[in-house]
Amino acid sequence: KNIDQYAVFGQPIKHSKSPRIHRLFAEQTGENIEYTAREVPADTFDEAVDQFFAAGGKGLNCTVPLKELAWRRAERLTERARLSKAVNTLAQQEDGSLLGDNTDGIGLVTDLTRNHGITLTDARVLILGAGGASRGIIGPILECKPSRLLIANRTVAKAEQLTEDFADIGKISACGFDHLPGQQFDLILNATSASLSNQLPPLPERLLAENGCCYDLAYANEATAFVRWGQLQNAGHSLDGLGMLVEQAAEAFYLWRGIRPETRPVIALLNAERHPA
Numbered sequence: 001k002n003i004d005q006y007a008v009f010g011q012p013i014k015h016s017k018s019p020r021i022h023r024l025f026a027e028q029t030g031e032n033i034e035y036t037a038r039e040v041p042a043d044t045f046d047e048a049v050d051q052f053f054a055a056g057g058k059g060l061n062c063t064v065p066l067k068e069l070a071w072r073r074a075e076r077l078t079e080r081a082r083l084s085k086a087v088n089t090l091a092q093q094e095d096g097s098l099l100g101d102n103t104d105g106i107g108l109v110t111d112l113t114r115n116h117g118i119t120l121t122d123a124r125v126l127i128l129g130a131g132g133a134s135r136g137i138i139g140p141i142l143e144c145k146p147s148r149l150l151i152a153n154r155t156v157a158k159a160e161q162l163t164e165d166f167a168d169i170g171k172i173s174a175c176g177f178d179h180l181p182g183q184q185f186d187l188i189l190n191a192t193s194a195s196l197s198n199q200l201p202p203l204p205e206r207l208l209a210e211n212g213c214c215y216d217l218a219y220a221n222e223a224t225a226f227v228r229w230g231q232l233q234n235a236g237h238s239l240d241g242l243g244m245l246v247e248q249a250a251e252a253f254y255l256w257r258g259i260r261p262e263t264r265p266v267i268a269l270l271n272a273e274r275h276p277a
């Protein structure tokens with residue numbers, strides 16, 4: 001019998017950790033799968049998807065800049081994917097149709113709550129940024145019932161649009177960075193892409209409550225600018241998005257294979273590799 005094929009599509013894709021993570025999951029669970037990474041530019045996405053599934057592919061992950069295209073392409077959507085208008089996981093159904101899911105938000109929530117013991121319920125939560133990553137995490141965060149969720153963005157209109165789109169799910173509001181002084185949060189999530197260029201949005205002192213938590217969705221081998229900012233604020237935790245990456249992969253693996261891999265050993269291994277003793 002042929003080995004079931006999976007892949008991640010994106011551009012750039014060379015440094016993706018997804019093939020490594022899924023191979024570790026497969027080893028751990030005894031599932032016989034192959035998972036590869038393919039550089040796919042947006043303008044050839046549809047052809048690449050056709051080819052992949054025509055050749056017997058079973059499931060795909062899609063990353064920057066393809067998540068919205070994958071959302072358009074899916075024939076059925078999970079509720080969380082519908083709301084986030086972005087798909088990071090495509091799964092071929094028995095009837096051949098493509099189901100689109102978005103596992104980014106649940107991956108973040110799992111990393112926060114299960115791996116780090118951080119409570120979202122009744123917490124004051126701030127999200128910096130209003131792009132695709134914010135859209136993906138808002139639904140699962142609101143489902144944890146924070147006491148408030150504020151979206152701060154450079155382009156305020158984009159944050160306001162998100163509050164409209166998610167108003168039915170829970171309490172959510174929007175502002176520009178100039179409205180942050182004087183406010184305080186238990187959890188600050190950085191979903192801007194500023195970290196990738198080692199920059200930070202303008203953040204006032206005392207924005208983080210005592211013993212609060214900072215979480216950068218981005219990850220790198222060294223501490224990101226936002227993780228360092230959190231450390232300077234004496235955060236109880238100042239984390240980056242590696243755990244989220246592994247947890248969203250575990251959710252995709254579960255959707256495809258019906259088996260939930262253990263994430264902790266995989267996170268520990270990837271962490272050990274980037275901080276050699």
Ligand code: NDP
Binds near residue numbers: 104129155191218248
């Ligand atoms: P988008 O391009 O969709 O959005 C970028 C956001 O960042 C916008 O809100 C933009 O503001 C803001 N921004 C960019 N530069 C600056 C700056 N210098 N100062 C202030 N704000 C800035 O990106 P995504 O939402 O797709 O990705 C955001 C981050 O999330 C990336 O770092 C990505 O790596 C990470 N991510 C991590 C995942 C994981 O598994 N760990 C999963 C998904 C994403 P404006 O609207 O004003 O332009």
